[in-house]
Structure formats: structure tokens, C-alpha cells
Amino acid sequence: MLGETTEDDGSAEPNTTHTAAGELADAIRTTLGPNGLDKMVVGENGTVIVTNDGSSIIEWMDITHPVGRLVEQAAAAQDSAVGDGTTTAVVLVGALLEEAAALRSDGLHPTTIIDGYVRAAEAALDQLEQYERGLHSRNDDRLTQIAKTAVTGRWDDASTDRFAELTLSALQAVEFDTSRLTLKSYPGGELRDSVCLDGVVVDLETSSTSLEALSHPSIQTHDKPAIAMVDAEIGIEEPNHVESVELQDATQRNAFQAHEQDRKAELVEQVVQSDATVLFCQKAIDEAVRTALAQRGVLPVERTRRDEFDVIARATGSTPVMAVDDLTVDDTGTVESVTQRTVGTTQTLTMQGCPEEQRATLLLRGGTPHVAEEVRRIVADCIDVTRVILDDGTFLPGGGAVPTALAMDIAALSCGIPDRTQIVFDGFGTALEAIPRTLATNAGTDPLNTLTTIKQRHDAGSETVGVGPDGHPRDMIAAGVLEPATVFRSALQRAVAVVTQIVRIDDIVQISAGERRTDARHDHAHAATGGYPWAVGH
Incomplete structure (x- = not known):
């Protein structure tokens, strides 16, 4: 301490x-x-x-x-x-x-x-x-020198030049709008494996999507896929209060199970009829529905992080719906391609070529989790420095x-x-x-x-x-x-x-x-809270 x-x-x-x-x-x-x-x-x-x-x-x-x-x-x-x-x-x-x-x-x-x-x-x-x-312009060579200065001392000269240029190329890809640039860092690789991708990278480890459901060979890669988005849970609606169902015989039980299966089949059919080839759900997807979608060639991704969900909607032009029953062809968006790939030990989806909002992702690598996170922090500092110099224009x-x-x-x-x-x-x-x-x-x-x-x-x-x-x-x-x-x-x-x-x-x-005193005559004095040391002065 x-x-x-x-x-x-x-x-x-x-x-x-x-x-x-x-x-x-x-x-x-x-x-x-x-x-x-x-x-x-x-x-x-x-x-x-x-x-x-x-x-x-x-x-x-x-x-x-x-x-x-x-x-x-x-x-x-x-x-x-x-x-x-x-x-x-x-x-x-x-x-x-x-x-x-x-x-x-x-x-x-x-x-x-x-x-x-x-x-x-x-x-x-x-x-x-x-x-x-x-600076003369955003293409001024001295902008590269400023970026290199920001990361100098963190790596060898070759890596310093590479990461400074990589950062600048990513910023230029989004016209220096940092809100459209995402940083992702993953262990299990070397520094030189870091790249700038045109598009959005979705980390599947932050969701609970079953990797088995994604292993179907027909859904590894999609070219110009239709992107559907549902901002609610997909499955049989659960009652909001306690209910009980009494089944008198096996016939009623079979009828009840058949009703559930029919409802799940309707959900799957509704997604298929929207021509969606990739489905992002902000909440959970019923396991049977998820499996059926994968078998029908639809890539299901559940519990998508809220920030990524909103980014995907803006970038692809998709219109999120609150229920699968409301999903239509007009609600879907698209990108140039969606590819499932493993980065280190992490399953990801790479969505490249976003038509509605230009996006870029810096995919950063490091040999260990600490190194990967340190690389992300250094690049983030470099981005901040570049943003500051562009705002002020002086160095x-x-x-x-x-x-x-x-x-x-x-x-x-x-x-x-x-x-x-x-x-x-x-x-x-x-x-x-x-x-x-x-x-x-x-x-x-x-x-x-x-x-x-x-x-x-x-x-x-x-x-x-x-x-x-x-x-x-x-x-x-x-x-x-x-x-x-x-x-x-x-x-x-x-x-x-x-x-x-x-x-x-x-x-x-x-x-x-x-030990504090409350004195109405001294209500202008500095207030001390929780025993925190404070300086007395007027």
C-alpha cells in the first residue's frame, strides 16, 4: 500500500x-x-x-x-x-x-x-x-510519426511501425470515426497475426450459442446472407404467473407435446420464410428451435451482447423485431459475407462488407491473455492520441x-x-x-x-x-x-x-x-463522509 x-x-x-x-x-x-x-x-x-x-x-x-x-x-x-x-x-x-x-x-x-x-x-x-x-491534413505523414511515438518503447522497432500503421489504416477505414471501430484481443497467437478486418467480429464465447449447432457444414460460411434479428426470447412463451396443467391420460399428454412441437415448428418456419440465413437473437433460443434452424441452413446466434446487437442492426440494415411472428423479408439486412472462424481458442463470426455503416475491427493477438490485453490497451492509447491530434490539429x-x-x-x-x-x-x-x-x-x-x-x-x-x-x-x-x-x-x-x-x-x-457534528451555523463548511481524511480550509 x-x-x-x-x-x-x-x-x-x-x-x-x-x-x-x-x-x-x-x-x-x-x-x-x-x-x-x-x-x-x-x-x-x-x-x-x-x-x-x-x-x-x-x-x-x-x-x-x-x-x-x-x-x-x-x-x-x-x-x-x-x-x-x-x-x-x-x-x-x-x-x-x-x-x-x-x-x-x-x-x-x-x-x-x-x-x-x-x-x-x-x-x-x-x-x-x-x-x-x-498538421496539413489527415494524410499528413507526420500523423504516422505521432502514432509511432505513442507506441514507441512498447515493442521492437518493426512491431512499433506495424501497429502504428495498422491503427492508422483502421482509423482511415472508418474515416477516423472511432465509434465505428472495434478492438478485439485474443491470446494464442503472435503479434504479427494481428490484422484489420473490414466489418464486425462477434465473439461467440460471450453468448451461450451451442458450438455443436454451428458445426453444421452448410452454415460455416454465407455469401451475401440475409440477416434477421429478434430482440426477444425465441421459444415457447412461459407464463408470467404460476399455472398448472392436469393431464388425464397419455392421449392428452401426447396432444400437449404435439402442440409444443407444432409451435416450435411454426417458429422455425417463420424464420425460414423470411429468407434469413443468419439469425441473431438478443436473448435465448430454445434448444430444439436452434437445432432445427441449423438443420434448415440458418445460422442461429443467441444472447448476442447488446452493444454488438445494436452495431449489427445499424451496419446490416436489419430491423430487429420483438417476436419471430413479426419477422418478414423486409426486416432482414445483409452483408457481403459471414464466416465462422476460430481465433486462438475462441469461436467467432466475422461479418465483412457492411453496406449501411462502414465498420472495421482490429483483431489483435498475443501469446498469453495478459499480452493480448496489453496489446489492446496500447493500441487503444494510440487511437486516443490520434483522435486528440486530429481534434486539435497541433503537435x-x-x-x-x-x-x-x-x-x-x-x-x-x-x-x-x-x-x-x-x-x-x-x-x-x-x-x-x-x-x-x-x-x-x-x-x-x-x-x-x-x-x-x-x-x-x-x-x-x-x-x-x-x-x-x-x-x-x-x-x-x-x-x-x-x-x-x-x-x-x-x-x-x-x-x-x-x-x-x-x-x-x-x-x-x-x-x-x-464524530461529525451537525451545526446549522456552519452549513457552509466542507462535508466529510465515511471517515475519509479531508483537508480543512476556507
Whole structure:
């Protein structure tokens, strides 16, 4: 557990709050950049997960200190908003708090530090615009470079190029509308087996469809099939209240069974008369009906997931009906083909060539369930980054080039500040340099020498120089190391927001639910719930 609170008198020195956030930053600092290392996350039940994704690591950590939870919330907000930059944000939080602690030791008041940080952040964000560059179009080659940067460090160079291009081709297939793109990951294969399919992949393991019913040779593949969809259970209707039937003799029993069989035969005939060759049911299909449909050449799929059911309806042009009796030829849709295939050990249906809504599926593979899921997460991050850059249209040189440039800009601005805020500006600039220092450290090079060289080249006019993939200074534009401007801007804003909130805290008061007072005269005070540690402040 990270950052447990003490239970002596409920108090905490100001630097205790800084330590809790600093521990979290230190925990994921080594994962930053293309040379970042992985973390092995071990769950209480023995589950082992290996990843270098900052947001995932923080999500899985058992964070008990309330200040650590503030940082956790900021990281989650960063990941939710832009899908990347979580590690950068947390590293900046740790660096800013470290500088704040040093400033406190020098005698600066927290409000002075907060005011200085806010002013320095505003100045940095103003300066950030001069380092931004714009995409020319959605076919800009730099879009590929941005996608590669997002997945660099996760695989070897060949796999990095392959997955970046695979992701972009999938996005282009759906005209960058991510709502029409589906990710599916399956173990039991190699990374190079991952493909982009034109259409929808339905996972039969998430339904209870009998694999035996699908093994009929006449229904393995359909070309231009008619797709029927029923949004209700298919079978003999069950009464909604308790009923009993008394059978007097064997004749009545046979008549009763014959009635059931006739009703099931009617259901099968109704489906066949609709010319449907594939039937998707959102709920259960009676086993006898399912078997009879398969024998008549109709592919039955029951308990289709609701999200997949709705996607299939839109993509094929099918009109779901609430009862088989209402099903007609006009309700059916179609696709180019439906093929049953086994992916790893999972039975799937691949529906390709959807006429009503262009769909694409990234079918991702990995040797183990964990690897397959990690591939899916990395590709999802790549999609998010691509979406962000297309929405904003601007990018920055990566490798810590921009934080270094901003740190130098802040240092120049601080010279014109006549009061003690100048010291805060200098601390803010030093905190920004934590990004290139960390990248150099993770690459195994001397961070001081690397940062000094980068600053010298910036002074000479090469403001796009940062820490290259090999840890040495390099022009990031020429190296193709690019990132969306929104990612860094958001990381900086969230880091400053949470740091100013933490610096304002001077004590942590532990309150239990039974000790709370209700006072009408203080109804404007902060409410504490469930014994959760909270900061008192007006």
C-alpha cells in the first residue's frame, strides 16, 4: 500500500503530504519514455501484470494516503481526457512538490508559492504556442510519426511501425470515426497475426450459442446472407404467473407435446420464410428451435451482447423485431459475407462488407491473455492520441524538447520579477526540466550532461532538440518524435492544479462518521463522509 496515513494524533507536517505524492511519482518515473522499464503489478490473489503504462499502474495500486489519491484522481482525469501523458503529469507533480518543499524550507509562504506557480504556468502556456506546429491534413505523414511515438518503447522497432500503421489504416477505414471501430484481443497467437478486418467480429464465447449447432457444414460460411434479428426470447412463451396443467391420460399428454412441437415448428418456419440465413437473437433460443434452424441452413446466434446487437442492426440494415411472428423479408439486412472462424481458442463470426455503416475491427493477438490485453490497451492509447491530434490539429516535438525550452523561457522571465516570486519561477523552471532529466536517466545517459547539451543547442537556435530514443540530444522533428500539443498542455495544467491544492494543505484531520457534528451555523463548511481524511480550509 502506498502512503499509509499515521494514526497517532491525526496530524501531518506539510512535507508529509509532499512525500506521499512524491512516492507515487517515484513509483512510475522509471516508466517514462521509449527506454522506460516495466512494472510488475502483483494483486492480492496472486495475479501478475507487467506493464509500463502509468495510468494502469496507478489504477491498480493500493493508494491509501488522501494526498496520493488526489494525484491518482488527476492522473485518471488526464487519461480520460486525452488518453496519454499520465506519467508526464505525475512526474511533473512530484518535481513541483519537491521544489515547493525546498521553497518552504527557504522561508517562502505557501500562498507565495501557489501564486508563483500559477503565474509561471500561465506564462509557460502562453509560450507553448510558439513551439506548436500544425498538421496539413489527415494524410499528413507526420500523423504516422505521432502514432509511432505513442507506441514507441512498447515493442521492437518493426512491431512499433506495424501497429502504428495498422491503427492508422483502421482509423482511415472508418474515416477516423472511432465509434465505428472495434478492438478485439485474443491470446494464442503472435503479434504479427494481428490484422484489420473490414466489418464486425462477434465473439461467440460471450453468448451461450451451442458450438455443436454451428458445426453444421452448410452454415460455416454465407455469401451475401440475409440477416434477421429478434430482440426477444425465441421459444415457447412461459407464463408470467404460476399455472398448472392436469393431464388425464397419455392421449392428452401426447396432444400437449404435439402442440409444443407444432409451435416450435411454426417458429422455425417463420424464420425460414423470411429468407434469413443468419439469425441473431438478443436473448435465448430454445434448444430444439436452434437445432432445427441449423438443420434448415440458418445460422442461429443467441444472447448476442447488446452493444454488438445494436452495431449489427445499424451496419446490416436489419430491423430487429420483438417476436419471430413479426419477422418478414423486409426486416432482414445483409452483408457481403459471414464466416465462422476460430481465433486462438475462441469461436467467432466475422461479418465483412457492411453496406449501411462502414465498420472495421482490429483483431489483435498475443501469446498469453495478459499480452493480448496489453496489446489492446496500447493500441487503444494510440487511437486516443490520434483522435486528440486530429481534434486539435497541433503537435509538439517530443523527447523533453518543449519542457526544456519552457524552462529556459521561465528563467528569462524571472529575471524581470522584482519580488520573491522570482525564486518560485526558478523552481517552476527546474521542475519542468524533470522531464528531459528523467528521459535521459531512463536511457542510461548522464542527465546533467544531456540537459546541458540540449540547453546549449537551444541557445544556438535549435529549439526542437530533445532527448533522442538512444538517450542523446537529437532534433526531435527530424527523428519523428512528435506528440499532440493537447497532451502536454493538459498534463501541465493538471499537475499545477493538483500541486497548488496540495501546497495549500497544512494538516490532515482524521474524522469518523460518529464524530461529525451537525451545526446549522456552519452549513457552509466542507462535508466529510465515511471517515475519509479531508483537508480543512476556507
